[in-house]
Amino acid sequence: MAGLRGPKATDTPTVERSPRTERGRKTRRTLLDAAAVEFGERGFHDSSIVGITQRAGVALGSFYTYFESKEALFRALVADMSARVGDVGAAAAGGIDDVLEREQAVTSAFIAFATEHKELYRIIDEAEFVDPATWRAHYENAAGRIAARLRTGAGNNQVRSDVGEVEAWALMGMNVFLGLRFGVWGGDVGPEEIGRRVAALLREGLAR
């Protein structure tokens, strides 16, 4: 451990250290989950590697097998959460042919995810200050996925042919703020109802 934390640490590459064994992958996952709780509760600056390894039930010395610093762990966590948001959307969208039914399912699934993972916003939001590049990539990737789904719908004549980046960012913005208001803060409107109302807005606007 001393070797890893001492001067030698500067010799190690700044890339993430991918575990090669199943057990290693499990420990890495345990550290990420503990980090989500710690960063979500205390914020980046007041969180510590000691606190995270204690939550995870992982020896402090093992930490550096997986991440080279608190910053590297935070970056990996943001990328992990970003990927999980993408996976939740892909799972919800799978097998639905109509583009707006698909967006309804994705919105509902995302609101449910935000409801269950209230730490999501604080961590992604803090990334703007701790790791701006990963923060920006999170939104660019999410908007890119929405734009691709909308283009598929346009190709199938299900939506206007001119839908593009503006509509993708508009839809992402709806989902993010509805997830904050009704998922993280909580309220009396559930994920299914929010999905229906977003889909109604996308389908026919707010016209009478």
Place this chain on the structure above:
Amino acid sequence: MAGLRGPKATDTPTVERSPRTERGRKTRRTLLDAAAVEFGERGFHDSSIVGITQRAGVALGSFYTYFESKEALFRALVADMSARVGDVGAAAAGGIDDVLEREQAVTSAFIAFATEHKELYRIIDEAEFVDPATWRAHYENAAGRIAARLRTGAGNNQVRSDVGEVEAWALMGMNVFLGLRFGVWGGDVGPEEIGRRVAALLREGLAR
């Protein structure tokens, strides 16, 4: 100055100190504008009262006539920016009778404001961590204004009668993320075009 910064400072109320003279109001405005630049460039933690007063051309000792701490100045700045966003929207909406034309004007004006005031997002976003209550109030107030405009439109039979908080947060989310993507980050789609596309989405959805 020593009296204001020393032990006596604890005797002063934590409320903001409103200047009573025109000159005082101008100095306060100058401090807020300098704070917007400093906090926007350096973030809250790396900003200093010394740096802000130097930018403002205001004597360090005068600072405490207006704000009791860096935190109090930040809080006042977030409230000030939040109010300015509201004023920009109200000015754009004024005199427009159709609810969706009104929202189009508000969206365009907000994107233009974000384009000109790129520090807006970093400051509001950092408030989530520095002053969560003011941050939350910013979005609740903004969504409340949108909901009120939509209800007026519903009362005039211009939009569905069931529009409410979900649609208001959806619309706010669109505006916030479009302002980030096309205002702060910049791009080839201007405020007017974004207003048109948001209005088209609100008017008739994405249907062909």
